Amino acid sequence: MILTNRKKESENLVGSFSDRVRLIVRKIPRGKTLTYKEVARRAGSPKAFRSVGTILSKNYNKDIPCHRVIKSDGQLGNYNRGEKMKEQLLRSEGVV
């Protein structure tokens, strides 16, 4: 305990599942992509990847780069602004 009570201020504070998903996605750096499964895993429910998608679909906040969240298969997946836009954004950030 003497060392570190360093909490990561995001995964640790519990809100609802959707809140944590938003926080996690918000931390994705530019040029990096994360899978729905990974996000769900970090959010605390590894099998809730579908819910992650549902939540992101309802999220229109620009602070949350939801376009950086893709499928596990390497496909882009859907996007509320259009899949085409999603690809363009990712390429714009240098994602391969």
Next chain:
DNA sequence: TGGTTGACCAACT
């Protein structure tokens, strides 16, 4: 309280 929905995943065809 219970059933339906969905920006998915993995396995199979």
Next chain:
DNA sequence: AAGTTGGCCAACC
């Protein structure tokens, strides 16, 4: 490579 099937889980009626 692309389509189908069953499963899984949180959110929304």
